[in-house]
Amino acid sequence: MTVSDRPVVVHASSVHPALDNRIHWRQCGSLAKAGFDVRHVILGDKPERGAEGVTIVSAGKRQQRLARMTVGAFRVLSSVVKQRAQIVHIHDPELILLVPFFKLFGLKVVVDLHEDPTLQIMHKNVPAGLTRVLLPLMRLGLAASRPFVDLFVTAWTHPRLPDKPDKVIEVHNYPGELEFQSDEAPAYASRDRLAVSIGSNHKERCFIEMTEAARLLKGSVELKIVGPLFPESLKDEYANEIEEAGVNLTGRKEHQDVEKILNSARVGLCLLYPTPQYKLAEPTKLFEYLSVGLPVVGADMGPTAEVLRRHDCGILVDPKDPKAIAEAIQRICDDESLADTFSKNALQAAASYTWERQVEGLVVAYHRILS
Numbered sequence: 001m002t003v004s005d006r007p008v009v010v011h012a013s014s015v016h017p018a019l020d021n022r023i024h025w026r027q028c029g030s031l032a033k034a035g036f037d038v039r040h041v042i043l044g045d046k047p048e049r050g051a052e053g054v055t056i057v058s059a060g061k062r063q064q065r066l067a068r069m070t071v072g073a074f075r076v077l078s079s080v081v082k083q084r085a086q087i088v089h090i091h092d093p094e095l096i097l098l099v100p101f102f103k104l105f106g107l108k109v110v111v112d113l114h115e116d117p118t119l120q121i122m123h124k125n126v127p128a129g130l131t132r133v134l135l136p137l138m139r140l141g142l143a144a145s146r147p148f149v150d151l152f153v154t155a156w157t158h159p160r161l162p163d164k165p166d167k168v169i170e171v172h173n174y175p176g177e178l179e180f181q182s183d184e185a186p187a188y189a190s191r192d193r194l195a196v197s198i199g200s201n202h203k204e205r206c207f208i209e210m211t212e213a214a215r216l217l218k219g220s221v222e223l224k225i226v227g228p229l230f231p232e233s234l235k236d237e238y239a240n241e242i243e244e245a246g247v248n249l250t251g252r253k254e255h256q257d258v259e260k261i262l263n264s265a266r267v268g269l270c271l272l273y274p275t276p277q278y279k280l281a282e283p284t285k286l287f288e289y290l291s292v293g294l295p296v297v298g299a300d301m302g303p304t305a306e307v308l309r310r311h312d313c314g315i316l317v318d319p320k321d322p323k324a325i326a327e328a329i330q331r332i333c334d335d336e337s338l339a340d341t342f343s344k345n346a347l348q349a350a351a352s353y354t355w356e357r358q359v360e361g362l363v364v365a366y367h368r369i370l371s
Helices: 021-033 065-082 093-104 117-123 128-148 207-217 239-245 255-262 284-291 302-311 322-334 336-350 355-370
Strands: 008-012 037-042 054-058 087-090 108-113 151-154 168-170 194-198 222-226 248-251 267-270 296-299 314-317
Touching: 008 021, 008 065, 021 037, 021 054, 021 355, 037 065, 065 093, 087 093, 087 355, 093 108, 093 128, 108 355, 151 355, 168 355, 194 207, 194 255, 194 284, 207 222, 207 239, 207 322, 222 255, 267 284, 267 322, 284 296, 284 302, 284 336, 296 302, 296 322, 302 314, 302 336, 314 322, 322 336
Parallel strands: 008 037, 008 087, 037 054, 087 108, 108 151, 151 168, 194 222, 194 267, 222 248, 267 296, 296 314
Antiparallel strands: none
């Protein structure tokens, strides 16, 4: 197949960062390797580098929420159309309302639901007044877009999606087999007494409870929280508590830096509040911890609890109980035999949760809707 013969596929997001793991590194990167001409349309600055074979296109500057959802969304639409693609794969709830426009330009439309969009609106940091407007709009958008969408991609069976095997596929956001592996990683038993939490952080992701647990562990175990804070004012609001606990807030890190941090830690934290949204969630960080043999302290609910019980690779706790969180971290750091068992079990479990298994279904689905 020549370069000009390759199907052009555009992945579009107005919300996610340019180098988002699921969108850019895993989906776009894998599709490029599978022979597609992949473009990734974003809002914001174009990074200097990205996945091999993927062209990143900036549709303009990142904006505040309301401007992003209106002006920004139509800028993304315009950029997508200019790519002269066969498939557009959208990743944000706010872009669902543009599905009929994409179809007008002759595009096959793939809608990727990273989470339940209605629960996202209800339980994320959205003002109550805006929620009352957005929620019915999103429900209407999902219902109205069904006839125009060629494929829904989701990590679970969504109750409001069509029950047709050729219309919905599950693509779980698991890491690549070697994505976080490092030949330079120290042996697990020789690592520092370090607990880590990676990914976005806010109150419903137990930021306050983790900080208090770190205070209880101060002098025994260090806590490193990797990723952005939402809202950013949390850092100032809890500045005294963060300083007293000695929490290391790194902010957002590049992929290679996250790899180094994971391979230097003793414990991975996977803690979420028991909201309707999170009770269904498969936290990406959970499988990234397993991929490097990291024992997990996880919330005793949903898929996290199922995985940890099935594979005996960590300790389940009440995510709202800082004392229980601290005791679980301490136990893993103190009990070398238990930690070694958890670590070995985590590595064995990781083989069942790999991106390579997931992307096969996406490639097949793309070829099906193109034909």
